[in-house]
Amino acid sequence: MKVAKKFAAILLLVVASTAGASDVEIEGAWVREAPPGMPMLAGYMVVENRTGKDLVMTGASSPAFDSIEMHQTIIKDGMASMVQQNSVKIPARSKFRFEPKGYHLMLMQPKKDLRQGDKVNIKLRFSNHKSIVESFPVRRDGGEMMHNHEGHEHPMEHRK
Amino acid sequence: MKKIIIAIAITAFFGAGLWLGMVQQREQQLEILMQDQVVTVLKTPRPLAVFTLQDQDQAKFDLSQLQGKWSLLFFGFTNCPDICPTTLSTLNQLHGELGKQKNGTDDVQFIFISVDPGRDSSDKLKRYVKYFNEAFLGVTGDKKEIARLAGQLGAHYEVLDKSGEKNYGVNHTAAIFIIDKKGRYFGLMSPPLDPAAMASRIELIKQL
Numbered sequence: 001m002k003v004a005k006k007f008a009a010i011l012l013l014v015v016a017s018t019a020g021a022s023d024v025e026i027e028g029a030w031v032r033e034a035p036p037g038m039p040m041l042a043g044y045m046v047v048e049n050r051t052g053k054d055l056v057m058t059g060a061s062s063p064a065f066d067s068i069e070m071h072q073t074i075i076k077d078g079m080a081s082m083v084q085q086n087s088v089k090i091p092a093r094s095k096f097r098f099e100p101k102g103y104h105l106m107l108m109q110p111k112k113d114l115r116q117g118d119k120v121n122i123k124l125r126f127s128n129h130k131s132i133v134e135s136f137p138v139r140r141d142g143g144e145m146m147h148n149h150e151g152h153e154h155p156m157e158h159r160k
Numbered sequence: 161m162k163k164i165i166i167a168i169a170i171t172a173f174f175g176a177g178l179w180l181g182m183v184q185q186r187e188q189q190l191e192i193l194m195q196d197q198v199v200t201v202l203k204t205p206r207p208l209a210v211f212t213l214q215d216q217d218q219a220k221f222d223l224s225q226l227q228g229k230w231s232l233l234f235f236g237f238t239n240c241p242d243i244c245p246t247t248l249s250t251l252n253q254l255h256g257e258l259g260k261q262k263n264g265t266d267d268v269q270f271i272f273i274s275v276d277p278g279r280d281s282s283d284k285l286k287r288y289v290k291y292f293n294e295a296f297l298g299v300t301g302d303k304k305e306i307a308r309l310a311g312q313l314g315a316h317y318e319v320l321d322k323s324g325e326k327n328y329g330v331n332h333t334a335a336i337f338i339i340d341k342k343g344r345y346f347g348l349m350s351p352p353l354d355p356a357a358m359a360s361r362i363e364l365i366k367q368l
Contacts, residue, residue, distance in 0.1 A: 035291035042241035
């Protein structure tokens with residue numbers, strides 16, 4: 001019995017230590033190119049949490065910007081507002097979308113004007129997972145309908 | 161085509177602010193128009209009272225600039241990283257879609273109105289709107305005058321600049337307002353904004 005317990009503990013440790021690189025994946029990351037001189041940009045991505053536990057994202061930072069905040073755009077009674085998020089929960093075994101008119105990274109005071117083709121590294125912090133540094137390409141936006149891909153979970157039901 | 165035009169006229173005749181979608185049940189022939197809630201048309205277009213703002217070249221922009229063409233108005237601010245650029249990109253797509261239609265874009269103007277004149281100079285607005293489309297106009301001005309125009313459209317906004325911070329937020333209506341060629345409030349389009357769907361409605365509305 002004691003051996004079995006020990007074995008289980010070791011097994012847990014092994015599982016925990018191997019669950020590193022591929023248990024949380026960032027897909028489709030991009031930063032929206034803005035007109036020159038604009039002090040605020042937005043970054044988008046899909047965070048895939050392949051673990052069995054909820055993942056809690058607590059913030060982001062990048063050498064390319066003064067600071068980064070997490071925000072959610074909410075359209076309520078026809079009014080659009082941005083609500084800062086101190087943490088964002090990514091439920092177990094799910095994909096969470098940061099996308100136009102929804103959750104986004106608010107990238108403040110870029111150190112230089114970013115143009116399509118540039119790339120910026122952004123470090124994503126989690127309370128219960130090691131940080132992930134992801135390369136975000138900068139690109140022009142084609143409009144909101146381009147981002148309404150089918151077959152993904154959607155944090156905000158603004159589609160009809 | 162004629163049926164659809166008549167259908168729109170009927171719709172325009174119904175109650176103010178009536179969702180076109182509601183008509184679907186009554187008028188089967190409206191189906192092509194009524195797939196979704198794209199546009200709301202006022203029962204009777206509402207004439208606008210005078211206001212005075214400035215365009216991106218610091219020229220006077222008043223009610224007369226809203227006459228002679230159809231106008232699409234969007235209220236926002238340039239320090240807006242998400243919804244404003246997304247909407248302006250969508251309007252750029254709409255501009256492209258309208259360009260494919262019979263009547264094109266010659267009689268339609270796209271106007272971005274900044275409700276944040278404290279940070280949005282004409283110069284900044286010019287760089288901002290022209291980035292999305294050369295034909296877009298950027299308008300702002302005295303706070304009272306912005307309120308005068310916005311109030312007539314029921315376009316709500318709230319500038320949260322009381323904290324003395326530079327990075328204050330602005331809440332604003334997400335709708336696109338439609339002004340007819342006579343400078344009257346004609347209707348509005350609400351999110352989600354689909355360029356092709358909006359273009360087809362505008363094309364039909366223009367033929368009324």
